[in-house]
Amino acid sequence: MDRPRKRAQALKAAGRQPTLKTIADLAGLGVTTVSRALKDGPELAIETKARVRAIADKIGYRPHRAGVRLKTGRTFVISLVLNQADDMSDYARRLIMGISEALRGTQYHLQVLPQNIDQDPIDPVRYIVETAAADGLILTHSEPQDLRVKMLLERDFPFITFGRTELATPHPFIDTDNFDFTYRATQALIARGRKRIVIVLPPKQFTYSGHQLGGYRRALFEAGLTPRVAQGVDLYSPAFTLRSYANALATGSDAPDGIICGSEIQALGMILGFQEAGFVIGMDVDIVNKKTSD
Template identity: 40%
Template sequence: MVNLKQIAAELSLSVTTVSRALKDGPEVHPLTTARVKEVAKRVGYVPNHHGRALKTGRTLTLTAVLPMETRDYLSDLAKLPLVEGMTLAARRAGYSLSIYSTTPDDDPVESVQRLLQAHSADGLIITRLVSGDPRVKLLLDELIPFVAFGKTDLDTAYPYVDIDNEQIAYEATRWLMDKGCRRIALQLLVPEDQASTMRLAGYGRAMAEAGIPIDQSLIGHGMFTMESSAAWFDRLLGSPNPPTGLACANELGLLGALHVLGKRGLAPGSDVHIVTRDSTRLARFLPAKIGVHSVDMAGIGRTLVEVLERRIANPLGPVETILFNGEFDPGE
C-alpha cells in the first residue's frame, strides 16, 4: 500500500505537509493541496484508519446493525435505499459506513455487545426496535454515540429517526372506508416490532372513530413475503365474509395480494380496494389502482447518519427525535 512517505518523496514535500494537505489544512497553499490530492488519487492512496484509531481513539467508521431477512429472495429490498442514503451521508461527513448484518436467529443484544468489544466504530445505528428494547439502555449506559431507526416505549430520552407508522395506517384505513370498505384487512409484521404496534394503533383509531368493531381474523402477523402474503390473503378471500379492503405492510405483501386477486379473477380498485406502504417506489410502476404511502428511505438513511454525526461531535447535546411522514398517492 502507498503511504504518506512515498507521496511526500515524489513531490519533494514533508510528510507533515502531505498529511495536512489531504485534510485540507488551511496552512497549506491551495496549489500544493491540489498537487498532493492529484498524486494520492493517481497512486491509489487509502488512509490507514487502523493506525489513526490507535493514535486518536477514533476509527472514522459508523456501523449500522441491519437484520437480514432470509425468508424470501426480495425481503431485503427495502433496505437498499436506506443503505444508499446512509453510505452517501457518511462519505460526505468523512466517515466510512460498515454494515453489520445479523440473521433472524441472532440475539440483538449479543450482536451489539460484540460490536462494542471490537471498538470498531465511532457510533452505531440500530434498527428494528422492539418494546422496551434493551439495546437502547445498553448503549446509553456505555455512553456510546448511537441513533435508532425506530422508537421504543422507554421513559429514557434517546436519539431516533422513525416513520409515522401510526398515521400512515390511520390514513390508509380512513381511505379504504371512504371507498366504502367496512371489512378491512391489515397486514402487520412480527408482533414484537414497535412499527407493528404503531400500525395497529392507527388502524384501531380509525375503526373506533367510524364505530366499526375490530375483527381479529382480519389482522395478520408475519414477515409477509410474497408467498406468505398470498397464502394469508387467499384464505381471507375464501372465507364466508371476505374483506373488501386491505392495508398492506410493504411492497412484498402487496405483490402477494395482487397475485391472489389475479388468480381469483378479481380486480384491485373495484372488487377489493388496496393501499400499501412503499419504501422503494415499486408500486407506482404496477398497472393497478391502489393507494400508496411512499416513504423516503434514502432520506431516512441520510438523516440517521447526520443525527449520529452530531451526537458524536456533541454527546451532551440535545437528544434529537425526527419523524418522517408518508406521502400519499390515491392512485386515481
C-alpha cells in the same frame, strides 16, 4: 501521463503503497498539512483540501487503519447491524446505499454486520462495543424496551436507531410516522366506501407495529367500524404465504373489501391471492401499501 499517476505506477512496480509523504511531495506541502487536509481540517483552504484529495485518489492512497486507530483511538467505521428481516422489500439495499452516500467524501466507511436469525439481537452490538470495532452504530427494528439501546446508553456509545423505543431515557433516532401512514390509509379506504378493512401488521415485538395499529384503530373508531387485524401472518411473512392468506380471505364468508399492507412485495403476494380467487383489484377489494422499493 501526469506526475501522480507515474508515481503510483512506480510504487506499484516496487511493491510499495503510497504514503502521506508521497502526497506531500507531489503537492509541495508538508506531511502535517496533508494529514490535516485528508481529515478535512477547517483551518485549511477548501482548494488545498480538494487538491490533496485529488492527488490521494489518483495515486490510490488509503490510510493504514490499524495505524490510525493506534494513533487516534478511532476506527472511522460506522457499523450497521443488519437484521435478517431487512431482506424484506429491498429495504436493506436502500438503507445501505443511503448511509454510504451520506458517508461519501468523509473519512468514515460503512461496516455491515449481519445478525443471524437464531442470534440474540444484543450479541452483535455487544461485540462492537466491547471490541471498539466501530465509532458508532446504526440499529434497525427497535423495540419498546430495546435491550440494545439500554446497553448503548449505559456504555455511552454513539448510536442512532431507525425507529423509536419507549424508554424513559431519550436517545437519537430517525423514523417514519407509521401512525399517520395507517391512519391516512384507513381513511382513504373508508372514503372509497370500504367497511371490512384488514391490516397486516409488522411483528408485535417491534415498536412501529404498535404505531401502525394505533393509526388504523383511530380511523376505524372515528368511522364506527370494527378492526380486523390479520391473524397468523405479519408483514415479514413471505409473499407466497400472504398470497395463500389473501386467497383464503377471499373465499371466506366475510371477505374483506380493503387491505392495508406496509410492504410492496407482501402486497403483491396478496394481490395475486385475491386475483386467483376471482377478485378484481380496485373493484372487489382495494389494497393500500407503503412504497418500500425503487
